[in-house]
Amino acid sequence: MATGLIALLDDVAALAKLAAASLDDVAAQAGRAGVKAAGVVIDDAAVTPRYVTGFAASRELPIIGRIALGSLKNKLLFLLPASLALSLVAPWAITPLLMLGGAFLCYEGAEKVYEALFPHAAHGHEAKTGMAGGNPRAVEEARIASAIKTDFILSAEIMAMTLSTVPDSPFWTQAAVLALVGIGITIAVYGAVALIVKADDAGVALVARARTAPVRGLGRLLVAGMPALLRLLATVGTVAMLWVGGGILLHGLEGFGVAAPSHALHHLAEAAGHAVPAVGGAVEWLVTALGSALAGLVVGAALIPVVGHVLAPLAQRLWPGSKAAPQAG
Numbered sequence: 001m002a003t004g005l006i007a008l009l010d011d012v013a014a015l016a017k018l019a020a021a022s023l024d025d026v027a028a029q030a031g032r033a034g035v036k037a038a039g040v041v042i043d044d045a046a047v048t049p050r051y052v053t054g055f056a057a058s059r060e061l062p063i064i065g066r067i068a069l070g071s072l073k074n075k076l077l078f079l080l081p082a083s084l085a086l087s088l089v090a091p092w093a094i095t096p097l098l099m100l101g102g103a104f105l106c107y108e109g110a111e112k113v114y115e116a117l118f119p120h121a122a123h124g125h126e127a128k129t130g131m132a133g134g135n136p137r138a139v140e141e142a143r144i145a146s147a148i149k150t151d152f153i154l155s156a157e158i159m160a161m162t163l164s165t166v167p168d169s170p171f172w173t174q175a176a177v178l179a180l181v182g183i184g185i186t187i188a189v190y191g192a193v194a195l196i197v198k199a200d201d202a203g204v205a206l207v208a209r210a211r212t213a214p215v216r217g218l219g220r221l222l223v224a225g226m227p228a229l230l231r232l233l234a235t236v237g238t239v240a241m242l243w244v245g246g247g248i249l250l251h252g253l254e255g256f257g258v259a260a261p262s263h264a265l266h267h268l269a270e271a272a273g274h275a276v277p278a279v280g281g282a283v284e285w286l287v288t289a290l291g292s293a294l295a296g297l298v299v300g301a302a303l304i305p306v307v308g309h310v311l312a313p314l315a316q317r318l319w320p321g322s323k324a325a326p327q328a329g
Contacts, residue, residue: 048193050234051147055140060197063144068190070148071155075182079152079159084175087163095255098160101153102248103299107307108150109241110300150241157248158185196233200226243289246296265291 048067052060086094162181166174199222206219254262269287273280 048147048151048189048237049196049230050237051143052193052197053230053234055136057201059140061194063140064190064194064197066144067147067151068186070144071151071186071190072183074148074152074155075159075186076179079156080175080178080182083159083163083178084171087167087174088171094160095252098156098248099252101156102245102252102296103303105150105153105241105245106249106296106300107303108146108300109238109245109293110297110304112238112241113297114301114304154244155182157244158182196226197230199229239293242293242296242300244292244296246292246294246299247288249299250292250295261295265295 048064051067052063055063083094086097159178159182162178163174166177169177203219203222203226207216207223208219210216210219250262250265253259265288268291269284272287273284276283
């Protein structure tokens with residue numbers, strides 16, 4: 001009897017060691033996947049603050065919270081099972097779907113550039129697509145919906161990159177790694193966004209309550225500097241959408257045998273890096289990012305009339321009550 005109990009305890013201990021090793025393996029693989037996806041994570045953090053600017057301070061955190069919840073739903077309820085299913089039954093479909101998402105990011109980024117350069121014409125385009133401003137509540141809902149759509153594409157890229165780091169792992173290991181990366185990145189991105197958009201409120205509190213001049217000076221610096229930082233992040237976010245979207249399309253075309261654009265950009269980046277060897281790596285990265293953004297801008301600009309004159313009217317015919325309906329006036 002005692003021997004049987006000892007054997008049972010040995011089995012339990014062995015299972016516990018196996019489980020611990022599996023958890024360590026999942027954590028290690030999730031860490032590697034998170035590092036690989038770091039570029040898209042940075043883009044996500046740069047894109048998001050622009051969806052919060054222009055609202056009352058009391059609405060900033062609730063909006064971020066709703067976008068973060070939408071991001072978690074995107075990753076865990078939709079993208080995680082879809083990624084696993086596609087990898088099992090239709091791995092060939094992953095690249096075309098990512099390219100569709102990349103095209104959407106290009107359109108979103110090009111639309112922001114169009115709005116900055118031609119505000120009156122951009123307003124007419126927004127009216128056609130149902131994105132023109134209305135009452136504050138409607139604007140907030142539209143902004144949140146747009147942020148969650150953009151997050152879906154960035155999250156899809158993150159999940160695809162994560163899955164590519166564990167292609168030969170067991171199914172449940174892949175699922176655990178995807179879930180861990182999805183949750184961790186969401187917390188990191190939207191926690192950082194919350195800190196950024198509330199930094200000016202923290203500055204006001206420091207100015208009002210701090211007892212020392214240096215701390216009050218820091219508070220004044222935060223209050224004075226955050227509007228400029230938010231404007232900078234809005235610009236960076238637009239460029240990031242074009243960069244990521246263009247990069248997805250270039251890599252996707254390469255996968256379908258159209259490698260010339262991607263190879264040309266790679267050779268250009270290499271040449272630029274060799275021209276300034278002291279900072280060659282940084283220059284190569286910058287040229288690649290700018291080239292991808294330019295490609296994204298071209299594609300996005302081509303999509304603006306397509307959306308305004310083809311897709312929006314088609315959506316109105318198929319779904320008469322949809323937000324894509326042309327606005328009166």
